[in-house]
Amino acid sequence: MKGTYLGEFEELVLLTVAVLNGEAYGISIAELIEKESNRSVTISTIHNVLYRLEDKGYVKSELGGATAERGGRKKRLFSITATGHAVLNESKQLRNKLWDAMPEFGF
């Protein structure tokens, strides 16, 4: 189903938003992803993904937290919605189920 489909990078961003718990905005998300996954990201991609997630109803946002180093500009702070949680959960369940079904290998 297209509406609920979650891309790999979208899932990553959504998870990060959940982790940051109310402190998620473009830069903090980008930093965390870079730190945890060691991949370099572009800030405009993060923004685009966030708007897409918002359209799908997985995150919600509000403005706030202007600082001097932002040139007095406000942040758009994202937080995860219940639907977002449910989707993440579903995705995790699916993976667990598939992991469990995997035959033992003799590593």
Next chain:
Amino acid sequence: MKKHNPPIWADMFLEWYCSKNYIDEVQGDLYEWFQLRVEKQGLWLARLLYFLDVIRFMRSYRLKSIDELSQNSNNIAMLHNYLMTSWRSLTKNKLFSIINVSGLTVGITAFLLLWTYVQHERTYDQHLDNKENIFRIQQDRYNLGEITTQWAAGCGAIGKTLKDNFPEVESFVIMTNSNAILEYNEHVFREDATYYASEDFFKVFSINLIQGDPETVLKEPYKAVISESAAKKYFGEEEPIGKMIEHNGSKEFEIVGVYEDLPKKSHMQADLLYSFSTFVDIVENEVTDEWNWDGFYNYIVLKDGTDYKDFESKIADFIDKERGEELASSNEDVKFHLQPVTDIHLTSNYMMEFKPNGNEQATNFLFIIAFFIIIIAWVNYINLTTAKSMERSKEVGIRKVMGSMRGQLVKQFLVESFILNLVSLLAALLFIYLLLPYFNALTGRVVAFELLDPNMIMLIGGILVMGTLLSGLYPALVLSGFKPVAILKGKLKNSAGGKTLRKGMVVFQFFTSLVLMVGTTTVFYQLSYMNSQDLGVDINQTLVVRGPNVTDSLYSDKLNVFKHNLSAQSEINVVTSSTAVPGSQPDWNAGGIYVIGEDPDKSQQYRIIGGDYDYLEAFDIELAAGRNFEEERTTDPNTVILNESAAELMGFKDFEEALSKEIQFWGDTFQIVGVVKNYHNESLKKSFEPLIFRLIPNASNYYSVKVTTNNMPRTIATIEEEWKAQFPGNPFDFFFLDDHYQEQYKADQQFGQVFGLFAGLAIFIACLGLFGLASYMATQRYKEISVRKVLGATVGSVVTLLSRDFVILILIAIVLAIPVSWYVMDGWLAEFAYRIDMSWWLFALPGLTLIIIALATVSFQTIKVGTSNPVDALRSE
């Protein structure tokens, strides 16, 4: 830590495009990210990446919306409103809009076409790198203080002498024409544009030498360089370098270079260049010492920064010092002028030009016409719009009451005018592309219209802005100046001042049209006058074959056989050979001729025509005294015949008196045996030149064949057959003498046609305006007319009433146009030695035509109103 800033341009760009819904988060995040990057990756890279990020953020949803834009500025909302109102008003008055647009379109089309043509004419030889410093030396010869000959190609010595004596002269080139029949492996062509040129040719003229070394190609004798297209013609795909090409069947030249064809926009035309040292070898004369041998193009390159006018006077002093005595002893004088190479095309029209040049006067005429036409078109717009102002005054009143500022109203009318001008301009560009080939055919030039040329873009932009302002500003100011209360009370009448101005502009339009019409009529009348004059020489039914260049020792015999065999044909009357034919200036110019027994210091210059025994008779040139050359008299090769003009120049009052005299001609004595009546050897632009006829029975330049035939192709075939039998190896080139004679008037004919065309356009535009005004006037006076009709006025009287005003205006225009066009056209006619007088009907005819055209235009509307049923107009109210 020092705080670093992201690149300001990128930031400005971001703020420019980004909607305010997104700017906070985007710019904020970018700033933070930038600071992190500066620490990690350094300032320079961070700035670059910042810029890239700004571009990456440019997504359509982040762009400012139209609403957002217009919220920022009321102007944009107003502009939207102006556009809408303009569109409504234009579509509401369809007739007016169409008249305006067609008038402007025709005007702009005509203007741009003429402009392009004039620019073309004015920018010859711009391809030369060193064009500012290249000059051609033009030579005037004087005798007894009077100019006798003016040469494009002067004497042999001048170029080299200047180079040797003046440090200002960097280099020089000497060139002279070679009439040649060239042959390579069965490819035989007559080449008129081949020249001997000295070795610095490629140094002076930056003509691209594709093959060969520019320093040396023209050094050695019997070497030649060939143009790309001529190389194709002779050698096809073969390698031209090293080929031997045969010249007049007697000499061979080795091709040592190939050059890019000269551009069409050059005063020079040369398909092949031989080394000048060849010429020196052939004539066994250094040439560059010859002060009295004319016919050599001398070009010099002056050092940067030399004032050529100064240098010209230095030449005059130098000639005076070195040659003054010698010249004075024979009452002669010679003056040299420097022609900047880029001016030659428009300003030079002397003996032995490379090809017929342009005419500066005609070009300037057309330039002025261009401006008049576009002004007429703009005037139309002003007239129609102010005339319509009554109808729009209510709109203006309401707008003002609703709080419109005057400036806003002005803007509204300007926008309207801008739209009209823009539409017309686009239509005009389309027309230009469609019409350019026809225009080129008319002018005989290959003019290119380059829309993307920066100058053209500026010009078009200028037309748009000027058109909008000129045609829009006055109506805008008039309309916006109305007092709202007066308008809405219905008290407003068109002001008297506005009416006068409108009338003045109609007068201007018709004045211009009439001047153009008189001009056209005069040009064509002068042309037909010249064609209808008795030339004194019979050029009809004459076929001229250009004589053979490739000849052998038996040439004279062969020529006699040729003449004899052809004359035996029933459809051929006579064949005569000569050095010149009517219709062009004889190439042979001789000075130092005087009557024996008179003072040799009074020697003069004459044009010489050499011909056989039949020449005068064949062309039906009448004798005034004496006799023709006669074959029986063995002494006749030492006789000459003069024309009346030459006899007068020698000082004979009575032509009989001349017959006993002898003249001195280049060291030989010739007996005068006859005087022929003056005839027009050249166009009627020129007065009769002094001619001397010499007996040269085997002259080889032209063979004129007088025919009486019903079957021209067969006759031509007969001549060609005989030609091939006697002169193999020579191409058979012929022309008809009357066509050749007409060629002299070609430029004037083209001028007349172009003039006529644009006169027609001017009248068309003026009539469009008149039509608009008349229809407006008719509606304005609809009720008045209806009342008159109810009271018993006839259709005729109504039409007369309505037309009267226009006729008065046109009469004023005619009165003003007469002196102006008289002055201008009399100046144009001054160029012609034989010319019409500016008679009254040259003005009456165009004037009458104009009145008729104008009345016809107006009558569409007046008759419509005049014949309408008055009830229709009067029942409502």
